[in-house]
Amino acid sequence: MIESECEESNATDAPSDVGFGDLGLDAELLATLEELEFHTPTDIQRELIPGALAGEDCIGQAKTGTGKTAAFALPMLQRVKPGGGLQALVLVPTRELALQVDQHVRMLGANRPLKTLLVYGGTRIRHNLDRIKDNREIIIGTPGRIIDLLRRKAFNFKQIKLAVLDEVDRMLDIGFRDDIRRILRQATGKHQTIFVSATIDDEIRKLARSFMREPREINVSADTLTVDDVQQDYVSVRAEDKFKTLLGFLKQENPQLVIVFTNTKHAARRVARRLKSAGINCKEIHGDLDQRRRERVMSSFRKQHIQVLVATDLASRGLDVMEISHIVNYDIPEDPSIYVHRVGRTARMGHSGYAVSFITPEQGKELTQIEMLINKQLSQHRAPWVIWQDLEPPAEEAEMAASEADAKPPAPSRWSETLLRNDKLDETGVKPVPRTLGSRFRSGRRRR
Secondary structure, three states, rough: OEEEEEEEEHOOOOOOOHHHHHHOOOOHHHHHHHOOOOOOOOOOOOHHHHHHHHOEEEEEEOOOOOHHHHHHHHHHHHHHHHHHHOOEEEOOHHHHHHHHHHHHHHOOOOOOOOOOOEOOOOOOHHHHHHOOOOOOEEEEHHHHHHHHHHHHOOOOOOOOOEEEOOHHHHHHHHHOHHHHHHHOOOOOOOOEEEEEOOOOHHHHHHHHHHHOOOEEEEEOOOOOOOOEEEEEEEEEOHHHHHHHHHHHHHHHHEEEEEEEEEEEHHHHHHHHHHHHHOOOOOOEEEOOOOOOHHHHHHHHHHOOOOOOEEEEEHOOOOOOOOOOEEEEEEOOOOHHHHHHHHHHOOOOOOEEEEEEEEOHHEEEEEEHHHHHHHOOOOOOOOOOOOOOOOOOOHHHHHHHHHHHHOOOOOOOOHHHHHOOHHHHHHHHHOOOOOOOOHHOOOOOOOOO
């Protein structure tokens, strides 16, 4: 999986005469990169590594799939001393991303006698406590589990030399803001802090000002938030026709590997269940699955034992499967930056990819926000598998419906029926009043 971190340099504009040897990396790391046949750094690696090696606080922004992990992992591996105790902390938003980062660090540091500790929710905390005693130099984990271990006084961060927040914007989105502050405040000694993400906003800069010293901001993705090779379309569809449209898409397009994104766990379960009933080889992944089951699902998907993965945004980051050919936004995200990360799951390693979003009539605002963020207008896709793609009936059906409507008198409302009875009511001295829902159940006031 580490191929995506370095070999995507072909997709960047990095000068061909700049190699990893020009960035200040030591001979041991260069030998490892040579063994892995990585020769040319990506833009974010070329810009971030020298400053990180110099001990500067850095904020790095780069689009998904351009080697952000290696950009902070290589300097971290060079600065951390074997046998020196806990010296580096890497915070990530999800378990899947924690596993991926740990894999990259282990591969890049294969020739260095460094030990990592991977901690995240869903695993036995006793297992983490036992491994902490092994004098690990690098901890990689999610904020929730790190907080649990700090409360148990399992370790302290006084000796931390480097704190890295990977996908920091996602951590803020899912409510880790207070946990992040609590964790970073534990690093009381002199240390370096690095933020990396696909998007950087004012909230992240405010957090950086609280925990960084004159940070160096690096942005290599100002106008390229999405992968250039992804064809991005949308289809107009009513909410009740989404599943039929998805089923038609899968059967007619027959994609190699596809991720279908939903906004909720309930929707993911429902869509996956209906796809299985329709004979589609698929599995679901979301926050209600325990870690062991998540890993089994991802292993099946990577091995292409399943064709369709129905996922919440749990899988929009930290998912490196090079063969993903299609992305379907079954539910359009409310936050346009999440769209960027979803689409970034395809078109990796220079491959092409396709992303289609299902847009209902009331979601025009969300579509416009996405287009403004990516500075690109999405095309409306018209295909036989799209149900009610124009959200209007054919002309003949529309005329027939209109004629039937003209032939029938309009159905009177309860208020209009009441008004028609005014004459009779007036004879009794009772005036009509609009009825509320409560008036049906409200008894008359008793007289004494």
